[in-house]
Structure formats: structure tokens, C-alpha cells
Amino acid sequence: MIPILSRTVRELRVREVVTVIASLAVLAAPAARAQPRPLILESIDVVGNTRTSADVVRGRLPLSVGDAIDPAELLVAIDALRSTDLFESVDYLATAGSERGRVRLELRVEEKPFEFRFGTGYRDLDGWYLIPAQLRADNRLGHGEQLRLQARIGYHVSGIELLMRQPPRPHSSFDWGVSLAAESLARPYFLDGIEYRHEVARGSLGGQVGRSFAGAWRFEGGASLQGVEPERVPVAREDDPVRGIDRGDALPYEDLPVEIAGDVGRAERTILHGVLEYDTRGVREIARTPASGFWGRVRSELFVSRAADFGGVTVDVRGYRARVGGVVAVRARGGVVSPVAAFYDRFHLGGLYTVRGVPSQSLSPSEGDTRFWCGSLEFRAPLVGRPNDPRVAGSLFVDAGDAWTGDNATPGDATVTAGWGVRVRVPWIESVGIDVGMPITDSPVGESFHANAVLGWNF
Amino acid sequence: MLAAFVRVGFAAVAVVASVHAASVQAAEPSIEDVVPARDGQLLTCFVHTASLPGGRLRSSLESGLPAAIEMALDVLDDRNHVVGSNRVSLRIAFDLWEQIFHVQGIGDDERFDDLDGLQNYLRAMPRVPVTPFATLNIAERHRVRVGLKLHPVAPRESERLSDWVEGRESRDGTTRDSDGREVSVSLGRVIRFFYRGARRDDAGELERLSAWFVPRDLGEVER
Numbered sequence: 001m002i003p004i005l006s007r008t009v010r011e012l013r014v015r016e017v018v019t020v021i022a023s024l025a026v027l028a029a030p031a032a033r034a035q036p037r038p039l040i041l042e043s044i045d046v047v048g049n050t051r052t053s054a055d056v057v058r059g060r061l062p063l064s065v066g067d068a069i070d071p072a073e074l075l076v077a078i079d080a081l082r083s084t085d086l087f088e089s090v091d092y093l094a095t096a097g098s099e100r101g102r103v104r105l106e107l108r109v110e111e112k113p114f115e116f117r118f119g120t121g122y123r124d125l126d127g128w129y130l131i132p133a134q135l136r137a138d139n140r141l142g143h144g145e146q147l148r149l150q151a152r153i154g155y156h157v158s159g160i161e162l163l164m165r166q167p168p169r170p171h172s173s174f175d176w177g178v179s180l181a182a183e184s185l186a187r188p189y190f191l192d193g194i195e196y197r198h199e200v201a202r203g204s205l206g207g208q209v210g211r212s213f214a215g216a217w218r219f220e221g222g223a224s225l226q227g228v229e230p231e232r233v234p235v236a237r238e239d240d241p242v243r244g245i246d247r248g249d250a251l252p253y254e255d256l257p258v259e260i261a262g263d264v265g266r267a268e269r270t271i272l273h274g275v276l277e278y279d280t281r282g283v284r285e286i287a288r289t290p291a292s293g294f295w296g297r298v299r300s301e302l303f304v305s306r307a308a309d310f311g312g313v314t315v316d317v318r319g320y321r322a323r324v325g326g327v328v329a330v331r332a333r334g335g336v337v338s339p340v341a342a343f344y345d346r347f348h349l350g351g352l353y354t355v356r357g358v359p360s361q362s363l364s365p366s367e368g369d370t371r372f373w374c375g376s377l378e379f380r381a382p383l384v385g386r387p388n389d390p391r392v393a394g395s396l397f398v399d400a401g402d403a404w405t406g407d408n409a410t411p412g413d414a415t416v417t418a419g420w421g422v423r424v425r426v427p428w429i430e431s432v433g434i435d436v437g438m439p440i441t442d443s444p445v446g447e448s449f450h451a452n453a454v455l456g457w458n459f
Numbered sequence: 460m461l462a463a464f465v466r467v468g469f470a471a472v473a474v475v476a477s478v479h480a481a482s483v484q485a486a487e488p489s490i491e492d493v494v495p496a497r498d499g500q501l502l503t504c505f506v507h508t509a510s511l512p513g514g515r516l517r518s519s520l521e522s523g524l525p526a527a528i529e530m531a532l533d534v535l536d537d538r539n540h541v542v543g544s545n546r547v548s549l550r551i552a553f554d555l556w557e558q559i560f561h562v563q564g565i566g567d568d569e570r571f572d573d574l575d576g577l578q579n580y581l582r583a584m585p586r587v588p589v590t591p592f593a594t595l596n597i598a599e600r601h602r603v604r605v606g607l608k609l610h611p612v613a614p615r616e617s618e619r620l621s622d623w624v625e626g627r628e629s630r631d632g633t634t635r636d637s638d639g640r641e642v643s644v645s646l647g648r649v650i651r652f653f654y655r656g657a658r659r660d661d662a663g664e665l666e667r668l669s670a671w672f673v674p675r676d677l678g679e680v681e682r
Contacts, residue, residue, distance in 0.1 A: 037556070039523045071524050071612045094519045094612060100555045103522040119643025126639075134643055428644040456640050 038068035041105060042097035048109045051142035052086060057107060059170020060084045060144070069103065081107070084167075086139050088112045112138050120429065121152075122455050124353040126185060127360070129154025143169060152183065156197075159183020168212060178207040187344050188237065189366035190444075195359075196251055196366075198234035198260070200344045203227045206271070220275040229266040230344060259367035263342035269305035281320060287380045287393040288423075288431065289329055289457060291322040303345070310338030312345070318459050326381030331459045334373040339406060347372040349403035350415075350444070352452040356399050357417025357437030362444045364403045374401025380457065385425070395421040395457075399437065416440040421454065430456050488513040490667035493605045496586065497677040502534065502543070502595065503586040504603050504669065511581035512551065512609075517574070519611040520560070525552035527613035528564075528581075531606040532589045535668075537599055543590025550613050551577070586680065597675040607665040 043065055046054040063069060063077045074094070082090045091108040115136040122128045134150035146165045152158055165177035181204050186197040206224025213219070233250045253261065281293035296317040303310050314335035321328050333354075335347055346368025351360030354374045364372075378397040382390030402414040419437035426432050435458075438449045492507040516526040527550050534543040549564035560571040566585045571577045589603060 072614070074524070074612055075614055092611070093515060094522045094524050096518075096522045101523060103524065113647075116646045117643040118646065119641060121639060121641030121643075123639035131641065131643055428649075429642050455642070 037101055039070070039101055039103050040097075041065055041067045041069050042102040043104045045104065045106045046109065047106055048111070049142075050111050052109070052111065052139060052144075053142060056142060056144065056170060057081070057086075057109060060086065061107070063105075074105070078107075084144065086112070086144050112136075120455060123157070125348075126157040127155060127352070128453070128455065129157050156186045156188070157183060159202075173212045175210045175212075176208065178205075180205050185344070187348070188361050189234075189343075189348070189364075189368075190362060191251070191255075191257070191366050192243075193445075194240050194243075194245060195237040196234035197237055198343075199231040201229045201231075208273070210275075216278055216280045218275075218277045218279070220273075220277070222273050224271050224273075225268075226271055227266065227268050228342075228344065230264050230342075232264055257366050260343050263344070267305060267307060267342070269303050272302045272304070273299065275299045285388045286322055286325075286327045287382045287387070287390055289327045289380050290320040291327055292320055294319045303341070308340045310340045312337030312341065323379070324381075325387070326379055329378045329380060329457075329459065330376070331378075332373070332375040335371065337370050339370050341368075341370065343367040346370060347403055349374060349401050352435065352454065353458055354399070355401045355415050355417055355437075356397065356435050356452060357419060357439045357450050358415060358443055358447070359445055359450060363401065363415055365405075369403035370405045372401065372403035374399065376400075376459070383422075389425070391425050393423045393431070395423075395435075397421065397435070397437070414441070415444075417450075419449070423454070423457070432456075486510040488607075488609065488665060490605060490607060490665050493603050493667050493669035495589070495601075495603050495669050495672050495677060496680040497592065497674070498586065498588075498680045500592050502589045502592055502603075502674065502677075503680065504532065504589055504605070505586055506530070506584050506605055506607075508581055508584070508607070508665075512577065515611045516551070516609055520551060520553040523553065523555045524611075525550055525613040527551065527610040529608040529610065530587065531604075531608075532587060533604045533606075534590050534595065535602045535604055536596070537601070542596075542601070543594045545587070545589050547587055549584075552613075592674065595674045598673065600671045600673050602671055603669040605667050605669075609665075 041063060044058050044061065044063070046057045049057060058064075061077050061081050063073070078090060078092055081087075086109075088110040089108075090110075093106040093108065095104045095106065096102070097104050115134075115138075117131070117134040117136060119131040119134065120128065121131060129152045131150055131152055134148060137147040139145060140147065144167055146163070146167070148163045149161070150163075151160050159182050161179060161181040161183070163177065163179045166175055168175045181202075183202055185200045185202060187200055188195055188197050190196070204224050204226040206222060206226075208220050208222025210218055210220035233253050233256065236245050236247055236249045236251065239245065239247050253264070256264070276298045278294065278296040281290040281295050284291045294317070296315075298313065298315050300313045301311060303312075312335065314333065316331070316333045318329065318331045320330075337346055343366070346364075347370070348361035348364045348368050349355060349372050350358045350363035355363060376397060376399045378395050380393060380395045382388075383392040383394050385391035396418075397420070398416065398418045400414050400416040404410070404413075417437040417439045419435060421433055421435040423431040423433035433454050435452045435454050436449055437452070439447070443450075486509065488508065488510045490506060491509050492505075494505040494507070496503050496505065511528070512520065512526060516528075519526050527548055530547040530549065532545045532547070533541045536542045547564055549562060552561045553559070554561065558572070560574070560577045562569040562571070562577070562580060565587055569580060571580065595601060
């Protein structure tokens with residue numbers, strides 16, 4: 001019995017050992033498969049390029065021959081090439097290389113034709129405008145340069161601009177651009193509680209050179225020649241039956257504030273500028289907003305003219321952080337300009353891009369201010385659709401700001417507003433929506449809320 | 460004379476055969492048929508295709524990169540409103556060292572020793588669930604619309620069924636600087652969009668509608 005028992009026990013042990021080894025082998029097999037041998041990029045061929053050299057195309061692809069690649073990296077690289085906007089289309093074909101585990105990549109590009117486009121846009125100071133016509137002749141020389149002629153028509157701005165820009169070439173950190181523009185800007189301001197708009201004609205020819213360094217930093221320096229000529233008088237934007245003012249009536253020159261009347265007339269100046277930017281915003285987005293990182297900019301300008309030389313500095317800092325299914329976005333801005341600056345070069349606080357619960361530029365006097373600060377704290381979250389690119393997104397925000405001239409700052413004088421916003425995704429235009437702000441402190445115009453139509457997010 | 464005639468005949472047959480072979484080789488992938496079926500409380504459908512995986516997917520697979528086929532299934536009612544839908548992604552990979560095709564996505568994972576096996580599988584894929592039967596008006600006629608999108612290189616898991624299914628447009632012509640934003644669109648692209656339709660503008664997308672069917676008339680699928 002005993003030998004038989006002991007043999008049975010031995011057999012059982014052998015079976016157990018075999019079972020354990022087999023189990024380990026089974027468990028190990030998926031682990032081995034989970035780490036496949038890497039694929040190596042053997043070659044990158046370019047097909048369809050008639051103006052752009054293959055080296056330029058390869059230089060824009062964030063992959064090199066000899067790199068180990070995985071499918072996700074390859075798709076990201078192709079998307080990166082597409083996003084350079086150099087080509088009408090970018091397609092690819094992957095084929096087996098000369099030996100197992102090697103991949104040949106064929107990039108099939110189609111050069112961009114002359115393009116006729118239309119669109120819309122906004123600038124912080126000038127608000128919304130339409131682009132009824134834009135002619136693009138990008139990459140005609142095959143170096144990735146951009147040549148564009150476009151018209152703008154908006155409530156506060158209209159004009160035409162010719163722009164040539166060269167983004168950084170592969171293996172280069174320099175970029176440059178030149179522009180020729182003629183436009184008419186409307187500067188709104190309030191006089192005795194009535195809103196007026198003052199047209200300012202501006203023509204400029206300028207250029208700049210930029211250089212990126214240390215990954216996140218960029219410096220830009222440039223100069224432009226500018227001619228500016230405000231209209232002699234502003235026109236009313238609203239009726240006032242009590243004072244017998246109709247919309248469109250011109251304010252007599254004699255009634256203009258002396259600070260504005262002194263700026264009427266043609267001025268020619270040279271503007272030198274320097275810009276330092278810092279950008280660590282991540283690629284990942286939530287509700288079309290960077291989910292992490294910072295962006296900051298310091299811009300200094302020196303205006304040189306026969307009448308007076310003066311300078312100004314503005315600082316703009318933004319931060320983003322993912323929180324509870326959305327993004328907390330913060331923006332802080334401030335600026336200083338010389339008291340000799342004309343009303344159209346000064347700061348005007350209030351409105352969609354500074355303090356949203358009050359009308360545009362209503363927190364500054366008609367001639368503007370020489371110093372300002374403003375800040376926004378905003379929570380944005382997807383409401384319907386994919387988190388990174390939702391069909392509908394919402395926001396809650398608090399804005400605050402103050403502006404003054406000289407040393408007249410009064411602590412506690414800041415205007416604070418809070419509100420909410422909604423953005424709806426629209427094909428081609430990204431998103432449009434509305435921001436509704438309510439004053440927490442006194443409103444300069446006595447409104448209980450102020451609504452703004454918006455293109456995309458403010459920052 | 461007869462020998463020359465036979466030689467010419469053979470040559471002609473050879474030319475026709477080679478042209479036919481070339482045309483078969485170059486045939487574009489297509490959805491041949493969509494057949495709805497009932498499986499208990501589910502509406503399912505058979506999707507019959509031809510010429511899959513197709514040249515581009517095959518080329519990618521042979522290089523070692525995985526490919527993917529995204530499948531969008533929608534049930535349309537009599538007014539062409541979508542009353543139920545499902546999205547399925549097939550991931551196809553070729554193990555260069557074991558020389559085996561792997562397919563994941565519908566039912567059990569499959570392995571094929573050669574391309575013929577993969578082609579046969581894709582020609583008549585397993586039944587795909589579409590929507591619970593309870594979501595349908597059983598007395599009204601419906602159709603199943605099947606769309607296939609071919610990805611020569613499989614996107615990340617989280618990115619499958621993304622832009623295409625959500626109908627997202629590319630961010631064409633968006634420029635964003637620190638003080639403003641501009642968006643513009645090419646007039647030519649807009650004209651193409653309305654002329655050809657958004658989906659057909661993108662190569663690699665296939666679509667097919669089933670014949671009309673009334674849910675209560677559908678037979679149970681045979682097991």
C-alpha cells in the first residue's frame with residue numbers, strides 16, 4: 001500500500017509541477033505577446049510633390065528613417081504633417097521593407113492650388129468680423145511659406161491685408177513675416193452716457209523675425225511704418241430723445257474731450273516691437289481647451305514720431321489645468337502705456353475680452369486709460385459629445401479688472417462680474433456661442449446682465 | 460494554319476485571363492449585401508463584403524502594422540430616422556514572425572494562417588448586433604444602413620469610431636494667435652462637400668442599405 005501510495009503521491013506531485021509550469025507558460029504567453037518586436041522605419045518616400053522638395057516633406061514629419069514606430073506614433077506623425085497645412089491632402093501607404101520587421105512609408109501628397117476662402121474671426125480689441133474673401137497662395141515656392149490677401153468687414157474693423165509669412169523650416173528655429181494693411185477701426189467710447197464710435201483709418205507696412213528656443217520660448221522683434229488718421233468727429237451709436245440726439249449724429253468737434261480732440265489729425269510713426277512668449281500648453285484638450293500648461297507673453301512697443309516718442313508694455317499670462325471632468329482656465333493681463341499715447345493707442349477696459357458683464361470698453365473714459373489689469377477664472381466642461389471635442393460645452397466664469405490713468409488707481413475700484421457661457425460646435429467654424437455676464441459690483445451702464453456672442457473660447 | 464490558330468487562341472485566352480486577374484486584383488472593397496436577422500431580443504445583421512481587406516490594408520498588414528475596419532450600423536425607420544445603432548471596430552494584425560493574421564472585434568478572436576482565411580472571414584463576417592428589438596416598431600418597415608471605414612493603420616483604441624462616426628469636420632483653416640482667432644474654409648472644399656457629400660469625400664468609406672424589412676416578419680436566426 002505504502003509504495004503504491006507513495007508512487008501515487010509522486011505522480012500527483014509530478015502532475016502538479018507540470019500543471020504549474022503549463023499554467024505559468026500560458027500566463028507568460030500573453031505577456032510575451034504584449035511586448036512585440038518593434039517595427040523599424042526603413043524608408044520614407046514622397047510621391048506627388050511637384051513644388052515641395054522631399055526633404056521639406058520629410059522634415060515636417062516627426063519621424064525619421066531608423067526610428068522604431070508603432071501604429072499610434074505613425075498616425076500622429078501623419079496628422080502632424082497634415083496640420084502643417086502645406087498640402088491639399090496627405091495620404092500614406094505602408095509596405096513591407098527589405099526584411100521582416102522593417103516598414104517602408106510612402107507619403108502621397110497633393111500640392112495646394114490657389115485657394116479662394118471665406119470665414120470669420122475676432123480680435124480682442126476689434127471684436128468680430130467677416131472674411132468675405134481670402135486668396136491664399138501658400139507654399140508656391142515649396143518652402144512652406146504663406147502668402148495671403150484678405151478682406152475683413154466687421155462692426156469695429158474693416159480693411160484689407162496682404163501677408164507673407166515663413167513658419168520655421170525643418171531644422172531651423174527662425175520664422176519671419178511681412179505685411180501690408182489698410183484698415184478702418186472704430187473705437188467706441190461713452191460721453192455723458194451716450195455711446196459714440198470714432199473711426200480711425202490706419203495703414204501699415206511691417207515685418208518681424210522670430211526665433212524659438214529651449215522648446216517653449218520664442219522671441220520676436222519687428223518694425224513697422226504706420227500712418228494713422230482719426231475722423232474729425234465721432235458719431236452716436238444710440239438715440240437720446242431727451243438731448244435730441246439721433247443714432248448716426250456726429251458730435252461737434254467743439255464738444256470733443258480735449259484729450260481726444262488733440263489726437264485728431266494725421267500721424268505717421270515708426271513702431272518697434274519686441275515680444276517674448278512662453279508656451280507649454282499640452283496637446284490634449286478637454287472641451288477644446290488645453291488640459292494643461294501655461295502660455296505667457298510680454299510685448300513691448302516703442303512709438304517713434306515727430307510729435308512724441310513713447311512706449312508701452314503689456315503682459316498676458318494664461319494657465320490651464322484639468323479638474324473634475326473639465327478644465328480650469330485662468331488668465332491675467334496688465335499693461336502700461338505712456339500718458340502721451342493717443343486715445344486709439346490707450347487701453348479700454350470692459351466687454352467680451354476683458355470684463356464680460358459690462359458693455360465693450362465701458363470701464364474706461366472716452367480717451368482710454370494708461371494702465372490696466374484684468375483677470376478671468378473660468379471652468380469649462382463638455383456637456384454633450386466627446387470630452388475633447390464636444391458638440392456642446394459650457395462654462396462658468398468670474399472676470400475682474402480695473403483701468404486708470406497716471407497714479408489715479410483706487411484700491412477696491414475693480415469691477416467684478418460672473419456668468420456662464422455655452423459653445424456649440426459648428427462645422428468648419430469650430431464653435432459659436434454666448435457668454436452672459438452679471439455685474440457683482442456696480443455696472444457703469446446700470447445693466448443687470450450683458451450678453452456677448454462669441455467665436456470659440458476667449459482664451 | 461490550325462497550329463497558328465490555336466496559338467493565337469491560347470494567347471487571346473491568356474490575355475483575357477490576365478486582364479481579368481488584374482481587374483480582380485485591383486477590385487475595390489465593397490459591401491455586397493446587408494441581411495437583417497432576429498436573434499432573440501436583438502436585431503442583428505449579416506454583412507457580406509467583397510475584396511476586403513483591399514490593397515492598402517493588405518500592404519499595411521504585410522508590413523507588420525495593424526489595420527482596422529470600423530463598422531457603423533444604423534436602423535432607419537420609414538421616415539429615414541435613426542431608431543437604433545451600434546458601432547463595432549475590427550482590429551486586424553499580422554504577426555510577421557508567426558505569419559498569422561489575428562482579428563479582434565466581433566465575437567471570438569480569430570486567427571488565420573493565410574490571407575485566404577482572412578478574406579473568407581471578411582467576406583461573410585459573423586452576425587453583428589445592431590439594436591435591441593424593443594427599440595423597433597415591429598409593424599413598421601425598417602432598413603439597416605451599414606458603413607465601413609477602412610483604416611490602413613489602426614488608430615488608438617480610444618480614437619476608434621471617432622471623427623467619422625461623430626461627423627466631425629476637420630479644423631480646416633483655423634488660425635489662433637494670442638489676441639484673436641480666425642477660421643476660414645476653402646470655397647472649393649465647401650462645393651465638394653455639398654456636391655459629393657461629406658462621407659463620400661473621404662476615400663476608404665463604404666456604405667450599403669439593406670432591403671426594407673418589417674421586424675415582426677423577421678425569422679429567428681438559425682443556430
